[in-house]
Amino acid sequence: MKRRTLGLACLLLAMLVGMTAWVSAQEPVTLIWSFWGDPNELPPNYQVIEAFEAAYPYIKIETQHAPWSSYFDRIQTQMAGGTAPDVMFLNNIPSYAARGALMPLDDLIAKSGFDIEPYYDELLKIFKYKDVIYGFPRDNDTTILYYNKDLFDAAGVDYPDGTWTWTEFLDAAQKLTVRDERGRITQYGVVLESNKYFNFIHQNGADIFDDNLNPTRFTLDDPKAIEALQFMGDLINKYEVAPSFAQMLQLGNSTELFQTGRVAMAMTNAARIPTFQQASFRWGVAPLPAGPTGIRANSMSGAGYVISANTKHPEEAWTFLQFLCGVEGQTIFASTGVAVPAYRSDQTRDAFVSALPEGFGEIFLEDTEYGKIPPLFDGWVELNTTVVNPALDLLFIGEATAEEVVAMMKPDVEEFLAKRNQ
Amino acid sequence: MARAEQSYPPPRPSAVRRREIWAGYGFLTPNLIGFLIFTLLPVLAALALSFTEWDLIRPIQWVGLRNYIRLLTNDPTFIKVLRNTTFFVLVTVPLRMVLALLVALVLNQNLRGTMFFRTAFFMPVVSSAVAVALVWQWIFHADFGPLNSILWMLGVSNPPNWLTSTKWALPALMIVSVWQGIGFNMVIFLAGLQGIPEQLYEAARIDGATGWHCFWKITLPMLSPTTFFVLVITTISSFQVFDLAVIMTEGGPANATNTIVYHIYRNAFQFFRMGYAAAIAWFLFVVIFILTLIQFRYQKNWVHYDL
Structure with a gap:
């Protein structure tokens, strides 16, 4: 009797120990993943979670969502309190990496053999700080020329065919600008975006710094850069085919202006497609026009995913990041058609192309190959906000020439560079 | 006025008066606590912070003036x-x-x-x-x-x-x-x-x-x-x-x-x-x-x- 009890107890104990071992191997971990986005940008995030949790049942993903306008304040505060989400959607990676908020990924990449080859080299550069990788892009912010076919037809202008340079572009924009009897513009030829001015500079074979990630020299005073800026200024103030950015605060942004048929062409990214698909007119997309000497250039930038330096679950966070940024996650994002894949593979390409109307996807992907990165380094946001943009404002509202505004910003930018490179 | 107060110190408040004083403070407390925590403290913290450099993540550094x-x-x-x-x-x-x-x-x-x-x-x-x-x-x-x-x-x-x-x-x-x-x-x-x-x-x-x-x-x-x-x-x-x-x-x-x-x-x-x-x-x-x-x-x- 006694022996039987003992035996039973032993058995129970063994079972208990066994169960504990099993449980600890599968100890569920909850990761917090934060992102911003409009309601129509969110569904792919939840698809990723569903697919990931199915593949890794012991990791649970909790989301933290905030709109763009309040997202960064919240993340800042959480970083300060050491409670940042484990995995974050973020931009301006170097400025966070410089402050030690992000986990360096080089060792993890080496250990796990995660393949980084498929990423655009140029794009991966903005996820590095001091040559160490801190994250991976979700997509590329490829800018494309959207055009309103109805307005083109009404003005008798041929659709952009991919061979346009600035000359044909300006010519079309002029024909597509309409004024009322009092001379007020009721329809603009084109709408630009203020944070894309470097596309024009790149298309003219110039740049803002000698190296946009580790600048030592300010090169915006190159006559070619000045010519590009002046071309933008002229579109707004001389030819009057585009609204100034200050005016767009009143009129509406590029998406709103194009969607309501108040401009014939817009230069913006793929995220606008779902909105434009609700428009009541026919429209198409074309590559950005090339510079006067035929140089093509597009934007190469984009937000991406990083791991917090303070995460309590680095292993699981890395597992999730690989899924998110690897072929599985990237295919899900690409299949929405609003995210130009940053990861080159047959799967992502097919997913993206088949999500869009026929012929659109190829144009995005082809122009992405001409992507060039804008300036991005620790301190750029401040330099841009306090020195570069206020000066450019004067050009874009027509109160100064490109040459004058570059001369205006040059001493301050050079002082900043001198301090930075001490 | 001031001198008059010095030569005639106020008499010790009566028990009723004292109770009223405490009740008064009682009514003030919620507001005072709010003021201390959400106004005075942050204002003083900001003063201290103004002599430092802090980017929210890296440790706070004293930088004087x-x-x-x-x-x-x-x-x-x-x-x-x-x-x-x-x-x-x-x-x-x-x-x-x-x-x-x-x-x-x-x-x-x-x-x-x-x-x-x-x-x-x-x-x-x-x-x-x-x-x-x-x-x-x-x-x-x-x-x-x-x-x-x-x-x-x-x-x-x-x-x-x-x-x-x-x-x-x-x-x-x-x-x-x-x-x-x-x-x-x-x-x-x-x-x-x-x-x-x-x-x-x-x-x-x-x-x-x-x-x-x-x-x-x-x-x-x-x-x-x-x-x-x-x-x-x-x-x-x-x-x-x-x-x-x-x-x-x-x-x-x-x-x-x-x-x-x-x-x-x-x-x-x-x-x-x-x-x-x-x-x-x-x-x-x-x-x-x-x-x-x-x-x-x-x-x-x-x-x-x-x-």
């Missing part, structure tokens, strides 16, 4: 926002007061429809700042805005570009701010006006005073405590102008509408310079504090509290 030195010697944007804000205060404070007083005087008459107009003038105060800013953005539109359409009809061939010119953007914000601020001041003035005893006017009229005399000799002096209060409050709130600049112009074009508080916000939450932002905030605090002290110091020359 460096933030203040940079503020006064090496921040061109700060000079610009200081100039903008001062100009804004100098123009809007008098306008917000004089116009509010005029409106209050008119609406203090027993005329038909005063209730309606009082409500109408107070509407901007209770309207959402964002909605207000968006509507005004449209009013100011250079080509299609109603304001320029009116100017055009009046024969102004080249009306200002308002929000898209460095010359007119700040005046445009001032117009909105004045429009927005009149209602609140008007209500305070109305309350003040209604506190002036009617007999004073009757007596004056018997002595043959005109309406003009009554205004200068009775209304203004009797209203002076109210005017003083309005002056102090309006000055402080004008220095803190922020929301209009953010929504209507984003501080632009070319910093033409950038303000001190917007500069504080940008330094703290866009450039991660918490210490520097705190230094600017304290600079603003000291400026407002000194101005308020001056106003209190000189009030005895023009403010009359006795009947």
